[in-house]
Amino acid sequence: MDSNSRKTPCKSEKAYCNILNEIEEGYFETDLQGNFTFFNHSMCRILGYPSEKLLGANYREFASKRTAKEMFQTYNRIFRTGEPVRIVDYEIKSRNDRRVVVELSSSMIRDIHDTPIGFRGIVRDITEKIQAEEEKEQLKLQLQQALRLEAVGTLAGGIAHDFNNILTSIQGYTSILKLRTGPSHPNYEKLTRIDDLIQNGADLTRQLLGFALGGKYEIKILNINTVMLHSLKMIPGIKENINIVEDYQNDLWMVEADRGQVEQSLLNLFTNAVHAMPDGGTLSVKTCNIHLDPDHSKNMDLPPGKYLEISIADTGIGMNHTTMQKIFEPFFTTKKMGRGTGLGLASTYGIIRNHHGKIMVSSRVGVGSTFTIYLPASSINTTTQMTTENDYAYGSENLLLIDNEQTILDIGKEILQELGYAVFTADSGEKALEIYKKHKDQIALVILDMIMPGMSGIETYHELKKINSELPIILDSGYNIETQAIINFMGEKDGFVQKPFNIKILSRKIRTLLDRLNRKTADP
Template sequence: MKPKLTREELEQKIKELEHKILQFENTENQYRYLVDSTTDSLYLVDEQCCYIFINSNHIKRLNLPIDKIIGHSYNEFHSAEQSRQFAEKVKEVYSTNKSVQDEHQSPRDNGFFLRTFSPVRKSTDNKEIIAVAIVSKEITDRRLIEEELRKSEEKYRLLIENSNEAIFIIIDGKIKYANFQTHKIVGYALEELSLLSFINLVISEDRDMVLERQESCLQGENTSVNYTFRTTDKKGMTHWVETNSVSINWDDQPALLNSMRDITKQKRTEARLFQAQKMESIGTLAGGIAHDFNNLLMGIQGHASLALLNMDPQNANFEHLKTIETLVMSGADLTKQLLGFARGGKYELKTVDLNLLIQNTSETIGRTKKEIKIHRNFQSDLWPVDVDHGQIEQVLLNLYVNAWQAMPGGGNLYLETKNVFIEENHFKPYITMNGHYVKISVTDTGVGMDEKTRERIFEPFFTTKEMGRGSGLGLASVYGIIKNHNGFINVYSEKGQGTTFNIYLPASAKKDTRKKDKLANKNEFLPKGAETILFIDDEPMILNVGREILNTLGYTILTAEDGPKAIEKYKLSPEKIDLVILDMVMPEMGGGEVFDELKKINPEVKVLLSSGYSLNGQASKIIKRGCVGFIQKPFTIHDIASQLRKIMDKIETSAKSPSE
């Protein structure tokens, strides 16, 4: 039993207790001052979301006396949705014993708050939660700044992503950021690009130059550099690109900001212009050489003739001089071809029926080259042309021989004539004015040509034949003769796909009975329609002009620039599309493959095949699989109007016929 305390001891104990109470009151006041001095709202709730403690800042926000808050539930002062969200967070803290956060917008003033819910644990048991402490920090200003930043980033992102130029960042030789246009040019997704060295996209011949320019920019020798080079895309296609590189800092690393645009079409146009200028220069040179060479031949011929006068045929030199005469004639034949290539090769102009001329010349080649099967498709009312009969005959024979040599094992030769009206802007730089032309197409099913050969076939002395088998003047003279007749010639060819030469000669005005007023109102006589057509072509220029032509004719037009998009469009409404005009040669998915997919969707689909090649090889195979027709590019509005109407009328007639 403890001894009883004396009075003095009791008084001392009382003093100690009073001191401790005072200390507790001071500490509580300090804590109260601390929680009240913060600009944040701080409060405690129990598991039922009833307020246990609240600081002065939150009292002000609720705008109620403290005795109206303590012991009352959160849902008494807030909406049902707010209360539901709050209760979920409190429940999560009690169940996980961990702090959680959320962002909350107050309906009182539309301010934004970051709330942190933290467990308040029992001092004697760290796992037992006795309350949840909530610290609510206003972040309205931060949210406004973030929103402005987001809008700014979105604006610049839209500008970059919708730019017509490829924009990308290079760090340590790798692409770390790229817009959509970059993907379009190189064909790789950003994930793939990040694994490749950029320099590997550049063709080997240009890599040293590109590395030198980029290094000079990174080293500060130039703030920005402009350069042109060639890249290879994922499909192996080569693109000419023009690039500007600027040195920047990206993620605290030296980097290159690049803007790049595809100038492949521009380069091709420049190449065509250069080729035309080169052919013009070579033609002038060839004409001069032929003129001087003819003078030399005349001298040789004259002297040989004089020497042969009164010479006894038994003379030892007689046969030598006769051989010289024969060689002079061979030289003269060569100069005729050179003059044909050069300007001034026309000798006697006559109004000629090309159907008859082609018929006669092709019969000649057919009799001597029986391994070749000749197919003729002549327009019956072909316009006459004013030409030198012998020169055009030489052109045709050169093309026949060229076709025969391209088909050593035999093959098919397709000859076609057609009246066409050509507009200047469709055939720049070949013609300088609109007009009526007669088109001759000579197509073989031979070995074809690669791009490098196609670019040089009209050059004098260029030949792919072995030494002694060709002079290299055949196609050069063809080019010169046609140009000298104010016409033009182009060629379509691919390795293993045969070759098509298209010749355009101006129609003669001498026997042209068409009236000017009839030409002026020719649109009134165009057969038109109101059906729906899906027009598929990978060339935007052809899509645009085709759409305009077909709209003018009254048709409803849907367009697709490649096979996959065409198939998707056709799937949407096959019953509404009356006809598909399908380009034969397209990237990714060729005409044959697209045709097969369309047939899977609708076995009765009507397809008109279109191509820059003549009806041979691949085109004829697709036709046999069920196309309703074929039209060769470039076609006139009269060509397409007439053919569409024939097809549509035939479809309509078939639909009206009773089924068997």
Template sequence: MTRTLSMDDLTAENKLLREKLRLLENEKEVWRKTQFIANAADQLLTMIDRKYTYESVNQAYCRARGQRHEDVIGKSVAAVWGQTQFDSIIKPKLDHCFAGNVTSSEDWFKFDGRELRCYQVTYNPYRDDSGQVTHAVVVTHDITARKHAEAGMKKANDRLERRVQERTEALEQANNQLRNEIEERKRVEKALRESEDRYRSVSRDMPAMVCRYLPNGDLTFANIRFKNHFQLSDKTLLDFNVFTFIPDNERQRMKNRLQRLRPEKPMVIYEQCTRTEIGDILWRQWTDRALFDEKGHAMEYQSVIIDITEKKNVESKLQQAQKMEAIGTLAGGIAHDFNNLLMGIQGNISLMYLDVNHCHPLYENIHSIEQLVDSGANLTRQLLGFARGGKYVVKPVNLNEVVTETAALFGRTRKSIRIHETYEPNVRMVSADRGQIEQVLINLYLNAWQAMSEKGDLYLETQNVTIDEKFVKPFEINYGDYVRISVTDTGKGIDPTISHRIFDPFFTTKEFGCGSGLGLASVFGIVKNHDGIVDFESHPGRGTTFSVYLPVSQKTSKEPAPAPKGILKGPETILLVDDESYILDIGVKMLEKMGYTVIKASCGNDAIRVFTDFRQKIDLVILDLIMPDIGGGDVFDRLRTIRPDIKVLLASGYSMGDAAAIISRGCNGFIQKPFGMEKLSHAIREVIDNGHHQPAV
């Protein structure tokens, strides 16, 4: 017998069902928010069962495919991507995932009718309550992907609300409909819990901090990385305000950016620079996204924060290296021209010495001029040390010996500095100009002494190291085995605002007249020309460490024979080539005083013409390296074509490093301007008598 419900019974049951409906509405809101996390992500998220069939995909995936959910859900992966891509790329990784393993790779895929693009794909095993792997959660990063609104969910919700509103004809009919809706909501609730568990797994594995917060900054959600970074627990999570950890000078700008977000442009990406309590600089990339209500008002914000400090540091070092290369070219040109001027002065002094003895009243004046020329040459040497590195006579060097000797020399003159030495017992040999490396170390010692206000501790260390490709990338050198020299002081450190300029030539923090600003610039140039690296780490108030890396060498060292003294003469015929008339004139006079027959040429074309006419009479060519019409390298090659056995001595205001290519092709010698008669005479005899010589510097 069917019991007829009274109106009171129906009313009570209706009230109960509506209360359950309200609870389900709340659960629905939780489900919507969870869906928002997944659909707001830039990654393509899919869930694939063990039959290789799509069970779930997010909005980013559909947008990238240009399809709807129903076009993908239930279809096989092979049908969506094509059998070839499925067999060769996707299936092996799915099988590995179904075996319980997390796997990640970068693969090239081609969407239907679209261009070939690269995606980073992570396959995560999803386990049921019994621990069995039932699905693969696939996270695909597409940098061009953008989230669509949760149109599908809103459409389903609108349809559900219309159905509820239409059930008003009779209370019994409404109750029946409500019972059906409750059953439907229970099913949705179960699916929501399963979906939430899956997307929590995705959020946990994301390589970024993710948080959601209200317009006033109160936190509503944070992933594990965010909680760990700010040491938040589930209890303290809701008491945390996002704006509290934003620096004062950036907080208002962030709020302004959020307020400018609109439904048609709901996302903004920007970089933020902060400083830690100990002075370290941190860079983060922020991706802020807004969730709007139906009226276009922002209800909630989501931020994805990625640490890009290492990327910024690499970019900064690369920019610094490129800038130093450009400045070095300019400095080298200045030094070359200045050395040519000094050459004219030094040549005339050498000639004057031939007619002036120690008793002559002008001898001291001439000697003073020569000392000034030496000072000018030292200055250009420092410029060339920065620009070209000043690498002249290269041989295997034991850096322990160089550091020990320079430290002892420095310690005798700076007794207020306590020097601490730690050396690699079996330090490897490096190929270097010992004198130039000594200049590098002395400059670093002096820089440390000045930073410590002339009193403190200086720590010196050598170490065999192997540096990888990632470390050397900004410096454009080879990775491999190096010897590192570390010079650490306990001084005031380097102001971060000027740290990018410390290797610039003529840049100094000293008072006017107290320094040339070429010390660290020459350090940079010398080390760079030795195919090495000079880097530094500094903390204000806690000192600075300069690290010099030089590549190892397997060569053995041979001591050169001592050079003879005095001016050496000869009877040979010499072709002198230089585009500067004053250097050409003084060179002719110097060579004639040494007894040589001199033929001169004022440019490259002139040199080739003269040499062609007198090829058998000429015993030696003194060739300028830089000329306006034909460079010294091309002239050398053409002279050797005309007469392969001709001996050539290169002369230049640049360092030997610039002539290395010509030396390697068989040129007999190199002498750097400015030089006097004695040095020139020795270089000439070495080339003529022996066919080669150690370059004069």
């Protein structure tokens, strides 16, 4: 075909420039050395520089060392083969060091004699797409980890439950013996040692349960700054070569949380930080109020709203990626036998999750680690006092003790009798209802096991309340799968204790509830 017969109208150079400047993609031409000779508006926008800065500049100025090397290889290939190169992902340095990822397709420019004189290329900004993909991947990993931890949690919770029942029995018998012997008896000290050992065992199961289901037993309105100050004083094995830097927000919002559990979580983090700095370093703690907007909170898998941000940073040994992925798993430890059980972070994770919060970690080997906790802020603005009493509380009322385990009934009955109470026992919800109906006027308070075969603790609770809504009920459980549910329906007249029972706590709880009831009935 004769070229003169072409009917396509030829656009002016200006018209082509207009088209180029209107397209979304960046277009550029360079000489053989890679110096920009021509480009469109979008190219300037993507790189973030005005055209006078780009013209004559070399592509290397806008690329990291790695990208520059890769681009050099790409241009080399185009030059050698004459073939265009399609779509390669490059990370480039835009103005203000913003990370920009582009797709590039590039080809050779030749003069009329077919001699190569430069390169041309089209660049598409895919930063947002890449970021979205990365975020999605991150969320997927988080979800996988949460599911894995959930499964391990169920297992750990099951073991802790059985173990707790055994401890409860041992502790019960020890308490009876202690109550009977008194401090002057030659065996009293040994019994105290047994008590301490039981406490160690109970601490272990508490950590496990914290991880597994993390019951919130004693919800209070807390000022985290105060809890932080207190926990910092209790770090075991802290030496002078560790410098503590504190930065507390003054008007920090309150949280609704279990003080003991929050303290335990912070202490686990502080202890790990200290262990990570055997030759000393800086432990920085910080609290602040933050507002998570819907965008941010979605990425963090938390509902939007007001949160407290607590960060704990060390300048210690840091962690590599593989370690970081496992740290929240129970029994994962890199510490020598006998130094760590690997339950610290597992329980911290469970506790924070059960307070509807989130814990995150970032770390670099040789630089240090930062743990960041988010806890939802409370809408209530008052603080409540912790009660600190140290003694057994006695009484003489009639109590009804309900538990499906005979040993616990036997021990419980003996202990309560030692404390002065008269005790009815029932080994099932059904029997308990029978007894309560019969002795309704005598029974002043009920202690009820949450986990029972047949009629469950919750059902029994509701049935008893149907008969007498004023009846104080202390719920107990070692395995707190339903703790949240309990807290939701528990009334002011009721209480909760965790197995294995701390007899002092149980005795005081019984007394508090009974005294409250007596005051109420005495009031006109």
